[in-house]
Amino acid sequence: KLLALPEAPSYTSDSSTPTLIFNPPSSAPSVYHTPLKFLPKEDKRRQLYAAAQQHANTAAHRRQMSPIAAPGTPLSSPSFLPPRPTSALPAPISEPYEKTYHLSEEDVAEIRRLRASDPDTWTRVKLAEKFGCSQFFVGMVSKAPEKAAAVSKEHEDARRKWGPRRKIAREDRERRKVLWGRDA
Amino acid sequence: MQRISISRCASQLRAPRRPACPCAAANSVRRSTTPHSHRIQARCQSTVAIPDEGGLHLEIAANSGAAATRKSRPSSQPLPLEKLPSPHPSAAERSTKLHALRSRLSLPPRFPLQALARTLVHASADPNPAFNNASLSILGRHLLGYYTSEWLLCNYPRLPMPVVFAAVEAYIGPKALATIASEWGIEAAAEPGGEVDSGLLQFKRIASGDGLPEALRRQAPWKWNVTTTHKIMRTDEFGSTNAPPSPHALQKTPVPMEEAAQSFVRALIGALHVHLGSPLVKRFFRDHFLSRHLDISTLFDFRTPTRDLSRLCAREGFEAPVARLISETGRLSRHPVFVVGVYSGKDKLGEGAGSSLDEARTRAAAAALKAWYLYKPVEVTVPSSMEGELDTSKWRPNFVDCGEVIV
Numbered sequence: 001k002l003l004a005l006p007e008a009p010s011y012t013s014d015s016s017t018p019t020l021i022f023n024p025p026s027s028a029p030s031v032y033h034t035p036l037k038f039l040p041k042e043d044k045r046r047q048l049y050a051a052a053q054q055h056a057n058t059a060a061h062r063r064q065m066s067p068i069a070a071p072g073t074p075l076s077s078p079s080f081l082p083p084r085p086t087s088a089l090p091a092p093i094s095e096p097y098e099k100t101y102h103l104s105e106e107d108v109a110e111i112r113r114l115r116a117s118d119p120d121t122w123t124r125v126k127l128a129e130k131f132g133c134s135q136f137f138v139g140m141v142s143k144a145p146e147k148a149a150a151v152s153k154e155h156e157d158a159r160r161k162w163g164p165r166r167k168i169a170r171e172d173r174e175r176r177k178v179l180w181g182r183d184a
Numbered sequence: 185m186q187r188i189s190i191s192r193c194a195s196q197l198r199a200p201r202r203p204a205c206p207c208a209a210a211n212s213v214r215r216s217t218t219p220h221s222h223r224i225q226a227r228c229q230s231t232v233a234i235p236d237e238g239g240l241h242l243e244i245a246a247n248s249g250a251a252a253t254r255k256s257r258p259s260s261q262p263l264p265l266e267k268l269p270s271p272h273p274s275a276a277e278r279s280t281k282l283h284a285l286r287s288r289l290s291l292p293p294r295f296p297l298q299a300l301a302r303t304l305v306h307a308s309a310d311p312n313p314a315f316n317n318a319s320l321s322i323l324g325r326h327l328l329g330y331y332t333s334e335w336l337l338c339n340y341p342r343l344p345m346p347v348v349f350a351a352v353e354a355y356i357g358p359k360a361l362a363t364i365a366s367e368w369g370i371e372a373a374a375e376p377g378g379e380v381d382s383g384l385l386q387f388k389r390i391a392s393g394d395g396l397p398e399a400l401r402r403q404a405p406w407k408w409n410v411t412t413t414h415k416i417m418r419t420d421e422f423g424s425t426n427a428p429p430s431p432h433a434l435q436k437t438p439v440p441m442e443e444a445a446q447s448f449v450r451a452l453i454g455a456l457h458v459h460l461g462s463p464l465v466k467r468f469f470r471d472h473f474l475s476r477h478l479d480i481s482t483l484f485d486f487r488t489p490t491r492d493l494s495r496l497c498a499r500e501g502f503e504a505p506v507a508r509l510i511s512e513t514g515r516l517s518r519h520p521v522f523v524v525g526v527y528s529g530k531d532k533l534g535e536g537a538g539s540s541l542d543e544a545r546t547r548a549a550a551a552a553l554k555a556w557y558l559y560k561p562v563e564v565t566v567p568s569s570m571e572g573e574l575d576t577s578k579w580r581p582n583f584v585d586c587g588e589v590i591v
Binding site: 028029031032033034035036037038039040042043044045089090091092093094096177180181182183 | 481482484485486487488489502504506507508509510511524525527528530531532533534535536537538541543545546547550551552554555556558559560561562583
């Protein structure tokens with residue numbers, strides 16, 4: 001038995017009156033189109049956006065309906081399933097997490113004490129695991145200047161050993177990174 | 185706006201030209217011939233000085249080196265035109281270039297060609313402030329700066345100040361004005377003098393091989409500790425770090441052509457304002473300056489767009505931005521493409537594509553910030569449109585933003 005699919009929308013219209021067919025190629029959205037959330041409350045385009053979104057939703061629902069359950073037939077009324085709840089957002093790159101503010105003054109003092117006592121054993125990673133915070137936070141509250149100097153000296157020595165090709169490639173990479181914030 | 189009459193401003197049409205006009209000497213010799221213009225004859229033979237031109241007398245006397253008396257020219261020899269620093273105003277009517285320029289710019293015929301000729305004379309060509317374009321260029325510069333910055337601030341209310349300064353410089357900066365002058369077909373005379381065509385741009389050129397003169401090179405900064413507030417309140421319309429030399433100070437210095445062209449465009453705006461009134465200047469500005477295309481989104485330079493966007497969402501009360509991977513291809517190949525969108529809750533704020541996840545996320549955040557800053561209201565009325573208007577019903581209050589994101 002054939003699956004009852006609604007017919008695809010045609011790109012040529014049947015009516016003789018002039019219609020507008022808008023079929024743009026896929027491209028990056030323009031920065032001159034302000035998203036709805038960024039519009040100030042007084043802007044009239046908010047109503048237009050809301051109306052356009054509603055129209056799109058009803059059009060989508062209309063196309064989803066199979067001809068068996070079209071309005072006028074006995075099966076039309078609440079016979080189609082509601083739209084799936086929005087797990088429609090794409091997957092995040094890194095999972096968002098709740099920030100926790102559980103560390104007290106004594107914990108912070110303890111972090112500082114441990115880090116100052118032996119930076120090589122009590123690294124940022126280890127302290128972050130112990131206290132359940134991020135490494136960034138550990139680095140923010142406690143400083144280890146000698147360790148930092150030693151590490152940066154190691155990095156400098158490694159960079160000095162680079163040949164010309166690697167050096168140029170790395171410098172180009174830095175320049176390209178600056179352009180990310182400029183051309184987008 | 186009340187029109188200032190020509191007699192108050194265009195002093196070169198009233199002042200007797202010093203040294204004496206060539207027509208006077210010629211007429212005194214050949215009395216049988218009728219002079220070609222009664223006005224010129226009367227003007228040249230007049231020896232009465234205008235009261236406020238007393239300073240000019242001394243200046244000219246000092247320049248010519250005479251102690252207290254003016255040199256008396258033998259009346260048999262007419263003064264050669266080469267001795268004059270710039271063409272006589274009467275030569276303006278005979279210059280085809282000026283006629284052509286006036287009609288090319290679609291200026292009404294009531295705009296005097298003498299005024300147009302004056303705007304083409306830079307201070308380095310003629311030190312007399314009544315005959316060069318220095319004072320008109322000061323007026324025109326302020327008018328241009330006012331109209332441009334007001335248009336930008338009203339049409340893009342959320343733009344950060346450095347971007348506003350950059351946009352103003354792109355519209356009416358020195359290089360833009362020099363380009364506009366060359367688009368208008370302004371040609372420059374090789375050497376300034378009284379014999380050149382009035383329709384040529386006259387300025388003293390820098391000798392080949394020489395560097396920039398001192399006046400243009402060594403400019404003291406306004407202040408050593410510059411903040412944005414200081415740039416807005418104290419510096420010029422471009423927020424520049426150094427004070428440019430005053431046009432009157434460039435009287436003896438050779439200048440590059442860019443500086444002369446810039447002074448011409450500004451002086452033209454000033455002359456239009458004086459002779460034709462501000463409604464025409466506004467239309468002229470809209471037709472010749474605002475019609476130039478500038479993509480403001482290229483003027484941004486974000487260093488940490490992800491952090492800025494996160495602060496912006498916190499400030500405005502939106503949900504924290506999350507970067508989501510919309511689509512990708514070629515992840516393990518040499519040229520992957522990741523398309524990442526930055527979402528606040530369910531709304532997409534910006535989208536960016538890149539060859540690494542970090543790059544795509546950064547570009548998406550930058551796009552979102554630009555979408556915030558480049559907001560443009562639908563109905564925009566600028567304050568200068570209400571100048572002198574009795575009917576203020578068309579006025580729509582401008583959108584005032586709280587400012588850029590501070591991190």
